[in-house]
Amino acid sequence: MLDKTYSPKQFEQEIYQNTIDEFSPSNSCNKSFSILMPPPNVTGSLHLGHALNCTIQDILVRYHRQNNANVLWQPGMDHAGIATQMVVTRELEAAGIDAKSLTREELISKIWEWKNKSGNLIFDQQKALGCSASWELSRFTMDENFQKAVVEAFVALYKDGLIFRAKRLVNWDTKLKTAISDLEIQNKEEKGILWHIKYKIADSEEFVTIATTRPETMFGDSAIAVHPDDGRYKKLVGKIAIIPYVNREIPIIADGYVDMEKGTGCLKVTPAHHFNDFAIGKRHNLEMITVVDQNGHTTSDYVPEFVNGLYVKKARKLLVEKLKEDGILVKEEEIVHSVPYGDRSDTVIEPLLTDQWFVDAKAMAKDAIKVVEDGEIKFYPEKWKNTYFEWMRNIEPWCVSRQIAWGHQIPAWFGPNGEIFVERTEEEAAAEAAKLGIAKEKLRRETDVLDTWFSSALWPFATLGWPGKTDRLQKFYPTSVLVTGFDILFFWVARMIMASLHFMKKIPFKDVYIHALVRDEHGQKMSKSKGNVINPLELMEEYGADALRFTLAFLSVPGRDVKLGKEHVKISRNFITKIWNAARFLQSKEVPFDKKLTDIQVKGKLNRWIVAKLKKFQDEISQNIKEYRFDYATRNIQFFIRDIFCDFFIEAMKFQDDQETKSVAGAVFAEFLRIVNPFIPFVTDYLAKSLGICDTFILAAPVNIEDAEPSIEKEVDEFVELIHAIRSEKQASEGQSSEYASLLERLNNWSGELKNIAGIIRQ
C-alpha cells in the first residue's frame, strides 16, 4: 500500500537509477530526436536558470522517447577559460601559492587537477533534477578530440581567409591582462566629471577648449576635431593646436562624427585609446600614440614626467590638479556617463592597440542571417528573430585571442621576421617554414588561447565526432531543437549557426526555444549581493524534484520572465500530493491496473465521458509540447486530474463502482501517469511501480484511444454543470429557494444511468 504522505525524497534516487540505462540512444533506426545540452561551465553549480533549462529539455526528450524516437540528449561541460582560470587562481592564492610564480604549464596542470577533483559537481545536481541526458556520451570542450576539432576549425577558417591577425584597438582588461570581446563588456552608468581643457593655438594668443572625461589620455592626442558645419570653429580648421606641458603640435580637423551639442563641440582625438577616435584617426591618417600600457599605467615618452608610470586614475587626479593650478582647466562639469567594465573582472576596460586574432564575423553572418530569414531555423518565441538580425547585421570582427593560459592554444607559429604559419601541428608548420628557409628552431608558438566561445561554437558537430565522419553525425545532425536562455543568443547561438553553416553546410538545429531568466518572486534578478538567490537543490530537498520541475514548466510562459518563489514550488508539491492521493483512493478501491483501455469494452456514460476527456487531454499535451507551450501543458494537467478526474469522476465512483468503472478508472489513471511522466518522472514512475502498472514509463508508448460520441460527452458535461448549479444555489439560499427546488427536480428527472451518481451533489 502507498504511504499516507507523499515523500519524494524516499524514492527519487531509486527511480532515477531504475531508468538510467535508457538515457542513451539505441541502435534502432527510428526517427531521431536530438538536443544539445548547453554545456554548463566546469566551475558551475546548478542554479535555477540551469534547472529551468534542463527541465524543458528533459520534458522534450522524455516525451520523444515515449513516442518512439531514437533520442540523444548530448550533455557536456565547458572549460570556461577566464572564469575557470580565475577560480583556480583564487584557490591557489588561498593556499598560499601565487599563480604568477607558476609557469604556464604548471598553471594549466593545476587547473586540470582542480577540474578532475571538483569539476563534475553540476552533473550530479542535474541528475537529482531527473535529467535523462545521455551521460556516458558526455563531452568536455578541452578533451582530446575536442581539441582536435578546434585546431581543425581554426586552421580551416584561417586558410579560408576568415581568420586574420591584426593590430587593432581591442577591449583590454587590465586586471586579467587579456583582450576580451565586445560581448564580454558590461557598461555601467556612473557619475563622472567632464573636464574642459584649453589648448593653445599655434602662432596666436587664442585657445581651443575641448571637453573630456579622460584628461590623462591627452598626451596621446593626434588631433582636435570639430564638425565641418560648426560656424563657431570653422576658422580653426587647418590650424595647429598645442598639447599643454609637452608642447606637441596637433592639427585641428573637421569630421562629421563630431557632435556639436556635446561638450564644447571640439573633440580631442586619441586614436590609440578610444574606438571612435580610432575610426577618425583612420579616416584622417593620424598617428596612433599609445600612452597607457597593458597594466593600465600611463607609460610613454609622450607623457610628461609628473604623471608618467602611474595608474590611469591616479594620473588623472594629479593631472587635473596641475591643470587647475596652471589655469588650463576652464571648467569642471558633473555628468552621468556609461563606463565599460569587464564582465568577469569588474574592472574598467581600456581600449588598447594590440596584435590579436580576429574572426571575420561579417562574412560568416551572411548565411546565418539567411537561414533564419528563410525560416529554416525558427525561434520560439519568434520575436528573438529581430534581436538576432539586429546584431548579426551590425556584427563586428570577433576578437578570439585571449592572453591567458587555460584554453585552446592557437595553432600558429611565428618566424623570426613576423612570418605567420597556421597549421595543425608543429611539424606542418616547420615544413611550411622550411619552404621559406626558416629553421624549425627559429619558430615560436603563439601562446594566446582562444575565446571559450570559439570552441562552444563548434558544439553542435564537434560533440558528435567532427571532423570525423561518424554515425552519430549522420543520425543526429542537424539536431532537433536548441533550448537556451536569451543571454547567450549572441555569445553562443549565433556563433553556432555561423560555424555550423561553414563547416557542416547545414543548419545545426531546426528550432531554437529561448526561455527567460529566472527571477525572484518580485521580478528581481537573483544575485548574491541582494541575498535573494534561491538554491534549486534546497527546493528539491524540501519539496521534491518533481515539484520544482512542474513549477518551472508552469511558469515558462514565452516572452515573460520566470518569477519563482518558494510558495510556487509548495503549491506544485501540493498538486502532486493530489495525484498521490488519487492513486491511494484507486488502490483502496482495488481498481485493476493491468488492463489497457483498448482491452476494455467501455459502455457506461460516465466511463465513456472520462475516456473522451482523456483523449482530449492526450491530444492537448502533444500539441502543447509541439508548440513548446509547457505552461499550457501544466495547466492542462492540473485541469484534467483535478477538475475532471478527481472532482467528478472519482466522486462519481463512490456511487458507481461496478467492474467496468473500476477498470476504466485504472486504465485512465495509468494513461494519465504515462502522459505526465515527462513532466514529473519520479512520482509517476513510483506510482506505476507501486500500483503494478509497469516498471517505468520511460519507453511507454501512448495508448490509442478511440474518439467518443460527442452526444455522450455533451450530456455528461451538462450533468456536471447542473451539479455545480445545484451546489451553488444550495449554498446561496440554504436550500430554501424555488430555484434550488427546480434544479433538484431537474436532477431527479434526469433520465438514464447518470441519475445513480446524483449523490455527488453533497460534496
Added chain:
RNA sequence: GGUCGCAUAACUCAGUUGGUAGAGUAUCGCGUUCACAUCGCGGAAGUCGCAGGUUCGAGUCCUGCUGCGACCACCA
C-alpha cells in the same frame, strides 16, 4: 540615442483567426462524509495602464501617450 518587449482580480499569471473576462495564491462562508486539511464545496473580488480610431462588436487590431523592463550603441 536605436531596437524589442511588457501593463488583465490584492498577488503571480492565462486569455491561440475580434464574439458574455479565467486559473492559482491570498481573502470570506461552510465542511473532517470510507483518497486528499499538503484538502473539499461555495462566495466575493477586474473601467483589461490612459486617450483616440477601425468594427454591429475590441483585453484582442491600428495610432498616440504614460509607466516599467531588456538588449545594442555611447567613457564630449
